[in-house]
Amino acid sequence: MILILARKELRSLFATPMGWLVLAIFQAIVGTYYSLSFNQYFEIMQSAQWQVQRIGITQFMAEGVFGVASMLMLFVVPLVSMKLISEERKNQTMALLMSSPLSMSELILGKLLGIVSYLSLLIATMVVMIVMLLPWAEIDIPYLLTHALGLWLLVVASSALGLYVSCLTANPMLAAFGSLAALTIFLLLDKFFADNNQLLFHDFSLMQHYRQFALGMLNSYDVLFFVLFAAFFVLLSIRRLHADRLYG
Template identity: 90%
Template sequence: MILIIARKELRSLFATPMGWLVLAIFQAIVGTYYSLSFNQYFEIMQSAHWQVQRIGLTQFMAEGVFGVAAVLMLFVVPLVSMKLISEERKNQTMALLMSAPLSMTELILGKLLGILSYLSLLILSMVLMIALLLPWAEIDLPYLLTHAFGLWLLMLASSALGLYISCLTANPILAAFCSLTALTFWLLLDKFFSDDHQALFHDFSLMQHYRQFALGILNSYDILFFVLFAGFFVLLAIRRLHADRLYG
């Protein structure tokens, strides 16, 4: 049942102009940065006379491409997650889902898997962009895959947050705005609380944990943080729908 819901959610994204428009704009911006980073790399390396000044092509390209992608995801995730549940409420089809022979856990996990499948296509396209340089340059695949995995975990956490907020309202526009606000807060939490005495808040920043993957560091602590963060908001979304089913 989870896979059926995920497939339906993925099809609905590509059945609307918004799904294709987001994909096209994302690819255009990322492709532009890809081209600029490629040209800038050789310009910088030509002026770097000392070996210590040189930087690997994979790291340079990934920092440019994945860096802009992380910023774009701040807007992409609220756009694609805003309709997950709020659209069902708005169209008054939520009652049909409540009466269907499926649990709220299956519904939430199916919708989350659907949106993650869509976002995974975006991440996969960036990996392929850089991997296409393999015939002409030495690509550090472990570093590239680690960076991509970190971005995927960031999208998992962001999507779970957007899904929960979508459960709270019947207005998709309001859900998108609240998701954007909440996601910005969680991403930049380390900037708001940068004092050493506020290290607890600093550690809750999504961007702080993503930076480790951007450095090519695969840390189980950072993986666990993203999984627990996503699991927390998934559980909140399930409990929210359970309450709607019981009390209306």
Template identity: 45%
Template sequence: MILNIARKELKSLFASPMGWIILALLMMAFGSYYLTGVNNYFEVMSGAIRPAERVGVTIFVGQTVYSIASFIMLFAVPLLTMRLISEERRSQTLPFLFSAPISLTEIVLGKFVGLIVFLSILVFYIFLMLTTLNIWADIDFGYLIANSIGLWLLVASFSALGIYFSSLTQQPIIAAILSFISLFALMIMERFFASDPNHWFSYLSLMKHFQSFSRGLIDSSDLMYFFLFISTFLTLTIRRLDADRLRG
């Protein structure tokens, strides 16, 4: 049943112009930054005469693309999650979902999986685009895989939080604004504790846990953080819908 709901959500994304527009705009943005990174690499490296000053093309271009991708997704994901549940509430179709022979967990996970499949297209697109560097240079595939996993976990976390805020209101725009503000705060939270990087509050920062992936490292503690973040907000969404169902 989860796959059926996910398939329905994925079809609705591709059936609407908004889904195609967001997909096209993001692909165009990532592609332009990829070309910019390649051009900058040749310009900078042509002036770096000493070998110690040279940087691998994978890191140079990859940092450009993945860093901007994490920032752009901060704006794109709230636009995609804002309607997932709030639209059901506004159109008065939520009671029909409650009365259907499926559990709330299946509903939430189905919507989440459908959106993640859509966003995974973008993450895979970035990975394939950067692997084209291998045509004329030896690239670090481990670095690209680690960054792709980190970006995927990051957008999955964005989606989980966005779905939760979508369950709180029947206005999609309000859900998008609340999601963006919360995600932005979680992204820059580490900067508020720059003087004390070991402060426990700084560990809540999404960017802090994404940084190890951006360096080409896969840390089990960061994997656990993203897993707990995603599962927490999906559980809160299920609890919220369960409270709505009990109230009738």
């Protein structure tokens, strides 16, 4: 049932102009940075006087492409997650879902899997872009996959947060703004709380944990953080719908 819901959610994204528009704008911006990074790499390497000043093309390209993608996700995730539950409330179809034999866990996980599948396509295209350089350059595949895994985990955690915010309102636009505000806070907590006395808040920054993947370091602590972050908001979403089912 979860897979059926995910497929339905994914199909609904591609059945609307917004799904294709987000995909087109994302690819246009990322593609532009890809082209600029490629040109800048050779310009910088030609001016490097010492071998120690040279860096690999994989690192340079990934930092440019994935760096802009991580910022774009701040806007893309709220756009694709805002309608998950709030539109069901707005269209008054939530009562049908509540009365169906479908469990709230299946509903939440199915919708989450649907938008994560959509966003995973965006990440996959970026990986393909860089891998296409293989005939002309030596690509560090493990580093590239580690960086892509970090962005994917960031997307899963952000989508779970956006899904929970969508459960709180019947207004999709309000859900989008709420998700945008919440994601901005969680992404930049390390900037707001940089003092050593506030390390607890610093450790809750999504961007702080993503940076470790961007450096090519696969740390089980960072993976666990993203998994627990996503699980926390998935559980909150399930409890919210359970409360709606029980108390209306």
